[in-house]
Amino acid sequence: NDSHIQRAPHPPNMHVWGEALILDSFNLQGSYNQPLGMSSAQADTLFLDCTIQGLQVESSDTCTKCLSRVLSLLHPGASQAELPVEPAPSPGESAGLLWKVDLKVEDVNLFTLSSLVGASEVRLDTLTALGSAESCTVSVQGMALALVKNISEKMQPCCKAPAIRCPILKLSMLSFTYHSSIHSLEVQCGEGLTLLWSPPDHMYLYEHVLATLQCREMLQCTLESPSEPPSPAQGPPKRVLNLTLEMSSAKATAFVSEASYLSLVAERVSVSRHGSALHAYCPELAAGFDRHSIFSFKEVEVQLLPELEEMILHRSPFPTLRTLRNRVWAFSFASIVIELPYQYDFSRTLDEAVGVQKWLKSLHRRDRPPSPALPPDLLLKVQHFSWVFLDDVFEVKLRDNYELMKDESKESAKRLQLLDAKVAALRKQHGELLPARKIEELYASLERKNIEIYIQRSRRLYANMPMRKALLTWTLSSLELVALADESFHGVERVLEQMRDLDSVSPFPPEGLELVTQWCRMLKGSVKTFFVRIRDYPRYLFEIRAWQLSGRLIGTEQSGQACSRRRQLLKLGAPWGDAAVQRNMPPLKFYHDFRSEILQYTIVWGPCWDPAWTLIGQSVDLLTKASADPSPSLPWWDKSRLLFHGDWHLDIEQANLHQLATEDPYNTTENMHWEWSHLAFLWRPGQFVFKGDLDINVRTASKYDDCCFLHLPELCMTLDLQWLCHGNPHDHHSVVLRSPEFVPEVPVGQHHDSYRAFRSENLNLSIRMDLTRPGGELSQPRILLYSSTLRWMQNFWATWTSVTRPVCRGKLFSNMKPSRKKLGQHYKQLSYTALFPQLQVHYWASFAQQRGIQLECGQGHIFTRGTQRLIPQAGTVMRRLISEWSITQMVSDLSFVTVHLMASTCDESADHQLGSLVKKTHLLSLSSLTYQRHSNRTAEEELTMRDGADAFHTHQLQLVDLRASWTTTNRDIAFGLYDGYKKAAVLKRNLSTEALKGLKIDTQLQAKKLKRRLLSATLPPQRVTGTTSERGSSGGAYMLQKLIEETDKFVVFTEEESGASEQLCGIAACQTDDIFTRNCLVELVNCQMVLRGAETEGCVIVSAAKAQLLQCLHHPAWYGDTLKQKTSWTCLLDGMQYFATTESSPAEREDGQLWLEVKNIEEHRQRSLDSVQELMESGQAVGGMVSTTTDWNHPSEAQQTQQVQRIISRCSCRMYYISYSHDIDPELATQIKPPDAPAEQEKEDLLKKQEGAVDTFTLIHHDLEISTNPAQYAMILDIVNNLLLHVEPKRKEHSEKKQRVRFQLEISSNPEEQRSSILHLQEAVRQHVAQIRQLEKQMYSIMKSLQDDSKNENLLELNQKLQLQLSQEKANLQLESEELNILIRCFKDFQLQRANKMELRKQLEDVRVARRTEFYFAQARWRLTEEDGQLGIAELELQRFLYSKVPGPLGPHHLCIPISALQVVLRPQSSCQSGRQLALRIFSKVRPPVGGISIKEHFEVNVVPLTIQLTHQFFHRMMGFFFPGRNVEEEEVGDEEDKSKLVTTGMPVVKPRQLIVAEDSLGPGKGVAQGLNRTSGVRRSFRKAPEHPVDDIDKMKERAAMNNSFIYIKIPQVPLCVSYKGEKNSVDWGDLNLVLPCLEYHNNTWTWLDFAMAVKRDSRKALVAQVIKEKLRLKPAAGTEARGKLENKSDGTIQQQQQEEDEKARLLIGLSVGEKNPSKKSIFGRRK
Secondary structure, three states: OOOOOOOOOOOOOEEEOOEEEEEEEEEEEEEEOOOOOOOOOOOOOOEEEEEEEEEEEEEOOHHHHHOOOOOOOOHHHHHOOOOOOOOOOHHHHHHEEEEEEEEEEEEEEEEEOOOOEEEEEEEEEEEEEEEOOOEEEEEEEEEEEEEEEOOOOOOEEEOOOHHHOOOOOOOEEEEEEEEOOOOOOEEEEEOOEEEEOOOHHHHHHHHHHHHHHHHHHHHHHHHHOOOOOOOOOOOOOOOOEEEEEEEEEEEEEOOOOOOOOOOOOOEEEEEEEEEOOEEEEEEEEEHHHHHOOEEEEEEEEEEEOOOHHHHHHHOOOOOOOOOOOOOOEEEEEEEEEEEOOOOHHHHHHHHHHHHHHHHHHHHHHHOOOOOOOOEEEEEEEEEEEEEEEEOOOOHHHHHHHHHHHHHHHHHHHHHHHHHHHHHHHHHHHHHOOHHHHHHHHHHHHHHHHHHHHHHHHHHOOOOOOOOEEEEEEEEEEEEEEEEEOOOHOOOOHHHHHHHHHHOOOOOOOOOOOEEEEEEEEEEEEEEEEEEEEEEOOOOOOOOEEEEEEEEEEEEEEEOOHHHHHEEEEEOOOOOOOOEEEEEEOEEEEEEEEEEEEEEEEEEEEEEEHHHHHHHHHHHHOOOOOOOOOOOOOOOHHHHHHHEEEEEEEEEEEEEEEEEEEEOOOOOOOOOEEEEEEEEEEEOOOEEEEEEEEEEEEEEHHHOOOEEEEEEEEEEEEEEEEEEEOOOOOOOOOOOOOOOOHHOOOOOOOOOOOOOOHHHHEEEEEEEEOOOOOOOOOOOOEEEEEEHHHHHHHHHHHHHOOOOOOOOOOHHHHOOOOOOOOOHHEEEEEEEEEEOOOOOOOOOOOOOOOEEEEEEOOOOEEEEEEEEEEEEOOOOOOOOOOOOEEEEEEEEEEEEEEEEEEEEOOOOEEEEOOOOOOOEEEEEEEEEEEEEEOOOOOOOHHHHHHOOOOOOOOOOEEEOOOOEEEEEEHHHHHHHHHHHHHHHHHHHHHOOOOOOOOEEEEEHHHHHHHHHHHHHHHOOOOOOOOOOHHHHHHHHHHHHHHHHHHHHHHHOEEOOOOOHHHHHOOHHHHHHHOOOEEEEEEEEEEEEEEEOOOOOOOOOOEEEEEEEEEEEEEEEEEEOEEEEEEEEEOOOOOOEEEEEEOOOOOOOOOOOOOOOOHHHOOOOOOOOOOOOOHHHOOOOOOOOOOEEEEEEOOOOOHHHHEEEEEEEEEEEEEEEEEEEEOOOOOOHHHOOOOOOOOOOOOOOHHHHHHHHHOOEEEEEHHHHHHEEEHHHHHHHHHHHHHHHHOOOOHHHHHHHHHHHHHHHHHOOOHHHHHHHHHHHHHHHHHHHHHHHHHHHHHHHHHHHHHHHHHHOOOOHHHHHHHHHHHHHHHHHHHHHHHHHHHHHHHHHHHHHHHOOOOOOOOOOOOOOOOOEEEEEEEEEEEEEEEEOOOOOOEEEEEEEEEEEEEEEOOOOOEEEEHHHHHOOOOOOEEOOOHOOOOOEEEEEEEEEEEEEOOOEEEEEEEEEOOEEEEEEHHHHHHHHHOOOOOOOOOOOOOOOHHHHHHHHHHHOOOOOOOOOOHHHOOOOOHHHHHOOOOOHOOOOHEEEEEOOOOOOOOHHHHHHHHHHEEEEEEOOOOEEEEEEEEOOOOOOOOEEEEEEEEEEEEEEEEEEEHHHHHHHHHHHHHHHHHHHHHHHOOOHHHHHHHHHHHHOOOOOHHHHHHHHHHHHHHHHHHHHHHHHHHOOOOOOOOOOO
């Protein structure tokens, strides 16, 4: 009542700011009991019971100052009053008090007030404390902590804890229990613990805590005595408090920015600490980022232990560690699941959280020195780990709906079939009574029902099965990771020392490194399974089993300079503003030295996974924040070089790489499988090393499955990476990142790049595969290839080189980042080196192994280098760069190469195993092979090479000691292999999209034709380097044409001898100057080839000391109305020799082939006469015998081998072959000029029509010395027939089809119709291909089933049925593919003609069934010997022998022999013109054979007047040589009887042959084989027996082959001067002047023997009469006229008179002798 302050009553549930203490009610009860007597054993007892309601306490600066002032006034008195009782009570008295306190406080509100940051409030609904001397328990019900940031009102409402708005901390129940006896504290927290934290709230709380601490310090200063110095604490050591914490549930949310926050949810957390050990357990823990639950932990257990026995065992494998024991943090998780939502920017929130963490660190840990103590070890155990990138929900639903639609379409088709069957049954039952309207309603109802079912299935799509949500899933099982700290690498200096040891290749900065973060640990880990899967694809991307890892790992972060620090702003609000956090920009780098052991390691990848991988890459980009440096980001390969340094060793028991070969990511059957066994992998900086056994398999769903096409045992493969940078590629320490405000100025148009010196511009990759093992056993690499395997690899390559499409890029997807460069475009140079001790290659044309090639070689070395060039595409649209690879160098060295051709002896249905029932024949072998390929040079370099050194060739091949075999078996296998390859290539080309794209013709060049013609007419001739050279291609042909034009004249004159060989078309075509590439040069040293015919025994060996083969590619040119590209081959052989076996030669043996020794092949060899073998041999002369060997490693002295005879001595040979192709090089297509129109229509004879583009073969021999016996002659003809001049019989049929198609295209001149027909045929062929693939897949599945059930009859029957169906499909495919090829080729020609406004002319000559063939011998001496090869019969000399065959259905043959060719026995009568005049000319026009019989339309023989000096003995010996086994004096039998006799034996007995006739029969098709078929003249002693029984069909074929149909034969009359010496008692004639009459025959089908007999018969009739007339001195008028025509000289009359006088004298003597003995035999008569 005395107070002058008027107070209003306190408002209920409100706090008035400024009131320090409010108590609504206070109730205190207590009792104190003290025992009687001082020495009683009972202790004093104290009981207190207190109840408080409505407690409000406020702490503020004003309150503290007032309280401090009050206490300062009260403090002196209190200190004086307490002086007497200062001594402390005895320990016994204090310990003897027993007390118990029971306190209950309700509605407690605690406030702190600040003038700057508002106020804070702590609300406790109920506080209960129950304490005693042994234990004390405090429990709180309903607790909340809130901030009052703005105090706008004078009063603050006091409400219950759950009703407080926006509390920072809120919990429902909290209990503390302290046991004094055991010094332990138990804390229990009920459900509903919620913490909401943010940086501004943290600053508010921080300021309030600081203000509270200042108030406490002020009060302590007021209460403490100033004169009392603080005494140091001395007493027993401090006991560690044992703590136990149990929490039901808790949720903490921390806002790191206004919109981003982190959340943590825990259930049933328990934490206990006993001494220095800490243990925490939580069955369920989840962490989220921005409303996304990302981290989920199950059964989390954390322990901090002073030591652990398990860790001591982990230290034992590392002897370098010094520390034996250390503290351990042990983490154990039952499962860790991380799920990152689709397109969630995780890095932004994480970066803000790290910035807040660094701000808190700078706020609370200022100037805190680093602890020198060794950090604890780490032990991590995870039973199951899963990392998932979530997929786009729209993409998932789109895929699922697509699968549903596919399945529903199949189901609706089944329902439609059922309805069709039901309707058919109703119609059958009701007939016409069933209304059509009813049927329509049924089908309409079915359609509605299908729609309803689809909608229902779509709605229930995820009812039974949850929706797939994973884009990438990474799972680990049984993960255990140990990180060991040690004194040896603790501290900055030691860490730097370890870092320099691990990264020795990087230059260390001389000024040293200042590190912000540095740590080094010894790691040891193990993983049971390691799986990475993309979406729900059936194959794992990574599959690793039983992985163990150990080694050192260092992490360092370099301290950035001032320019390498970025500022991160943290918005704290008023009154603090924005806080700036300095962030270090240099990245955290890792240095490692790991060793791993893996049981199984599998990687699967394919381009079909690339779209999904692009999405994964976008998700990975959202994990880490991009650098603030404005430089372009580093590609992943440079980033890995920047962040990771050191070595990594991997020992893998089984490593697999599967390269998917389809565009379907769900396919599991089509892939290329790289299989490593016992792989040792080493990863060094810039180098990868693989050591192990490598098998590369082709996995495909066909019968070619599991084809191991490459087996490389004990392979050491090294990949060296050379990074091309502006600076040192290993100097990563010099990379200085710059924040945007510190970026230096750069010139206009350039961009700043902090990585400029480190960023790689290109990469040079070097691959080295070494299979050699010094000192060990030789390993044999094997390569097994099928033609289908090669086609599969082409598709595989096309799949892997296809262009990937952009995925989720552009404005629509808010992704405008520049496209990343592919590693494949980063290569600049790629080099490959292979070293192997031996190699075996098998190639089979089919899985049935019908035909194949086997290559074996010894030690080899292969090196190749290629460069890549990126070409920008023209146009304004941004497009990808075109990658162009070019081979700049290739070098190969192979030794002891052997090639065999293989053919199966069983059919395709037999078992297919390599080596079983396979017949191998030798093709070629050589002792060394050297190959070099160089890059194409520029035009300037080419000109300099032409002027100076030898011409430059792209390919150079050198073969030493080549030994080749060419037999009919080899020929058939080789032609079969080539035919299969050609068909496959044609099929691929014709089915491609480029098939109908024509060549680009420059139409602007048409306007320049006149100008070109005027220039060519006025300017002198210059060297032509354009696309065509008409002069070069027609010069030699014009000479030959001039020769042919004189066929009607009796005597043919030629040019001088020096230019005879220049008439040949082959030489003229090869010498043109339109070459744009000298492609190939093959050099052979000491080569030899064995030739074996089909019908004779023995062999011919052709050898050459040196040989050169050159191939040149010429510019495309127009030939007539067709554009073609010319390829020329030139072969030069020196030191050629021909050897042949004699008549008594045995057949070819299986154990070895006959070969010449090198000493007999080399030229200019000095003979060693000390050797007995040398004395026995016959030197270098023709006809000599030479020893042979069967093995090049052993000379002939060590073996008992037979000898061969030299039939042609050393000579030189030149061969030319020119081929023309429709396949034009695309690079040259733009350079093609349209053809010039002919100025005037010239008369085109037969030769000029064919001259343009005919494949031409020319052979030139200069000097030949020949010696043969009859057996060798027969053998040579057999070889020429069946080996050298063999032409594929199907070419004629193909040409006829092509001609028919050309006429069809001319009739139907609409290009769109033609294109449409081609497209339809293409589609049909594609359907055949698809059907074949489908059948192969069905057979593959059946074979897989038969592996489990091999005796299933149904499966076996189905497999046989599918096999037959597959064979039929393949046959249909071949037919339609051939038709498509003809159609496309003709269409292209027609398209080119239309582009140049040319008319398609009907040219019958366009059908070419053969090639032009030319043979020229400058001088040849042929010695005919007896069967022993030594005794001579005759010697024939030919000079300037020329044989020419022009192709076409009416192709003529020309055989020209000069006069000087015939000596002694035959010689021309006019020897003065022997240098220029031809002695013999044969002309033949050949038509295509009919029924196997060759058609000779025109056959003409022209001979100059001859002088014949003949003896009976010589005649018979010559007939015996050319027609052995035939009695030429017998009367010829009738045609039918003779032919029947020839046919019944199966092998003809007699077929006379003359050399001049042999050459002219080179007809098209089988005519080539028919013309030189000399089987009938071969004696049975050196004839092969038939391999198979001869049936009637074979007899018919052979009989047809023996016959020729002569439409017209003409042999003009020939004057002869005959001298003859007969046997004993026979007449001898001298210089009888006779005339062989003109013989003509029409429409006869004869054998060559029949033809010879007819000529003999008709000639004999005419000549016998002339002989009689000569004897009777009756001079025939015909003879006089003929002689008169032949007398061309001025002294002809004198010579005639002299001849008449001589004739008179001889006729007188000859007539008397003839009358006395008229029955004596003559040359044209038979013996009586």
